[in-house]
Amino acid sequence: MQNNNIQSDGYATELEYVDDFNAALNPLWIDFSLDIAGIQRRKRSADSDFSYLELGFGMGNSFTLHASGSEGEFVGNDLIPAHCQHALKFITASNSNAKAFKESFKQFKERCTLLNRKFDYIVLHGVWSWISKENQKVIAEIIEGFLAGGGR
Numbered sequence: 001m002q003n004n005n006i007q008s009d010g011y012a013t014e015l016e017y018v019d020d021f022n023a024a025l026n027p028l029w030i031d032f033s034l035d036i037a038g039i040q041r042r043k044r045s046a047d048s049d050f051s052y053l054e055l056g057f058g059m060g061n062s063f064t065l066h067a068s069g070s071e072g073e074f075v076g077n078d079l080i081p082a083h084c085q086h087a088l089k090f091i092t093a094s095n096s097n098a099k100a101f102k103e104s105f106k107q108f109k110e111r112c113t114l115l116n117r118k119f120d121y122i123v124l125h126g127v128w129s130w131i132s133k134e135n136q137k138v139i140a141e142i143i144e145g146f147l148a149g150g151g152r
């Protein structure tokens with residue numbers, strides 16, 4: 001049977017993902033979960049003292065909402081142009097300083113390498129089991145290379 005899927009970087013890009021939201025990606029929720037589990041993390045010196053990366057943010061609802069309610073630095077990427085446009089709409093409307101990059105994981109890894117970036121949080125939801133082994137390796141490299149000490 002003929003496969004008409006438009007593939008990009010091993011991912012089918014002809015359909016937009018669902019318009020969902022994930023409370024568990026909230027950085028405060030993550031800190032709370034680590035604290036009650038007794039897992040050490042770097043404490044913030046101010047409300048704005050953290051950087052947060054969401055990989056493959058989909059429509060970007062979680063990423064943009066968390067950015068609009070926090071003072072840290074929020075960065076995210078996704079491959080699908082319509083996803084990034086949706087995220088950008090929310091970023092503009094909420095006047096947050098979040099940055100959404102229309103880039104693949106590989107491209108985003110190169111950006112981090114060039115800028116020598118570190119993030120206190122690196123999160124992803126609903127991504128790992130949808131992508132190729134090759135891209136799983138890229139994500140592992142992003143976490144290994146760009147998660148700050150004490151990061152989560």
Ligand SMILES: C[S@@+](CC[C@H](N)C(=O)[O-])C[C@H]1O[C@@H](n2cnc3c(N)ncnc32)[C@H](O)[C@@H]1O
Pocket residue numbers: 008009011017018020021022055056057058059077078079080083103104105106124125126127130131135
């Ligand atoms: C199943 S969706 C989950 C979206 C979102 N995290 C959520 O939970 O709503 C997987 C996401 O990963 C993105 N994605 C897949 N392969 C990618 C790649 N190589 N680089 C960047 N994003 C990718 C897709 O565009 C899609 O938005």
